[in-house]
Amino acid sequence: MTQTITQKMEALRCCVIIPTYNNEKTLTRVIDGVLNITSNIIIINDGATDGTAEILKNYNSLTHVHIPKNQGKGNALRNGFKKAVEMRYDFAITIDSDGQHFPEDIAVFVNLLETSEDKNLLLIGARNMTQMGVPKKSSFGNKFSNFWFWFETGIKLQDTQSGYRLYPLNVIKDITFFTKKFEFEIEVIVKAAWRGVNVMNVPVQVLYDETERVSHFRPFKDFTRISILNTWFVLVTLLYIKPRDFIRSFKKKGFKKFLAEDFLGVYDSPIKKAQSIALGVFIGISPLWGFHTLLVIFLAVALNLNKVIAFTFSNISLPPFIPFLLLASVQIGSWITGSDFVISMDLINENFEIIKHLKSYIIGSFTLAILAALALGFVGYITFSILDRKKVKVA
Structure with a gap:
């Protein structure tokens, strides 16, 4: 009844x-x-x-x-x-x-x-x-x-x-x-x-x-x-709940499962991995020198993204790449602001005074960060989607 x-x-x-x-x-x-x-x-x-x-x-x-x-x-x-x-x-x-x-x-x-x-x-x-x-x-x-x-x-x-x-x-x-x-x-x-x-x-x-x-x-x-x-x-x-849940997850799953699921995020969706790439690239190129690592880890945790992927791609600003990023940022900034000066790699490597071109650099850096994040995030999404389909077929 x-x-x-x-x-x-x-x-x-x-x-x-x-x-x-x-x-x-x-x-x-x-x-x-x-x-x-x-x-x-x-x-x-x-x-x-x-x-x-x-x-x-x-x-x-x-x-x-x-x-x-x-x-x-x-x-x-x-x-x-x-x-x-x-x-x-x-x-x-x-x-x-x-x-x-x-x-x-x-x-x-x-x-x-x-x-x-x-x-x-x-x-x-x-x-x-x-x-x-x-x-x-x-x-x-x-x-x-x-x-x-x-x-x-x-x-x-x-x-x-x-x-x-x-x-x-x-x-x-x-x-x-x-x-x-x-x-x-x-x-x-x-x-x-x-x-x-x-x-x-x-x-x-x-x-x-x-x-x-x-x-x-x-x-x-x-x-x-x-x-x-x-x-x-x-x-x-940020100060209690996230750390508490992190410790609980570690204890519950054990080291191997925790490493795979929570740290490496091997089961994350393609869109989540792509967003993690975009976050890392954006922070890495942005003119927030000295805070890149802190910011990317903080935001990856807060936004529940893949910490490893985000951190890895934030290293786009490693020393060997810095001159190229500076050149591209200042060049883009000069185009946007209409500044009338010519920049070259030789100038960047030798005696470039960033303070003189600070406005152009900051504007160009953020612009480059957004464009690169969108581009690499899109490429990452396509790549991970293809890899996921292959995994399904194999299974």
Whole structure:
């Protein structure tokens, strides 16, 4: 016998948390929509000053948490998680009360959770940010957030800012959080991913009705908070998470397998190897003398590229090649800037004064670095693609 979504939620010990603050126009519709699916609802009244309290009197059978003074969405969610754990729920779906989410999409989260062997999931509803009515600032903010989440966790997502989510409470309850406003929704998914939680997107519908919707996001203040949080997370990622994962991988795989997979990257795709070549060539030719090795290793690790390939190709600036790179850089720079001087290899080798031609050299060097990186990266991609096809045929 096929279970209903309501029955599945009961079996999974899953509830719905609705944080709300001054959304009296849409709150009733959201609650009634969720009630069509489940009565396992926890409503967090985050110090609302409109008619929210009166509306909630019509739902006395549901669990309410009243926060006297508004402290932010993150604080409301944290209170909701705490209450859900007290009530012995294992999972919580959060849905915004501004009417942008469709309660029937709860089924999307529940069905995936039920069929997944790995219940260590955090699911984020992926909205279609290109559809008509979606504010441009929301689309930009989402892309910005997606990039930094990928940098900090290595996980690529389509939507990291949607408030429509399913959380594994058994993991969330053991994490220490510090933020209380909109940036909490970034903090929780990054820290969950660092704990080994499988963070994934699921497709959901979205409705932006400006006649009903009330947004409490303050562009300057909240964007600044999010930026500060991401700055901290980037530092933690580079100084702790990456080294930690490196050591764990080494211990788990053993020296030979680790050397082949993580260090040499023998199983890397042609595009990844080509990108590694391009990075190495660009850094090697760029006028950042003294920092080439540090930069190429740092960027290869941060961008999850092949460290060995990137480092190898950064040595395009070895001493025997330097005169040729200087000549080509200055020549290209002189063409671009329109400088009226003639440069030759003899001048480069004998008494070339780089300071006199610094502008031309820097412009030409970066130009040459970009062109060479694109060219050698393309050649590398074609070469590795052909080699991979030969390997498949042999196998």
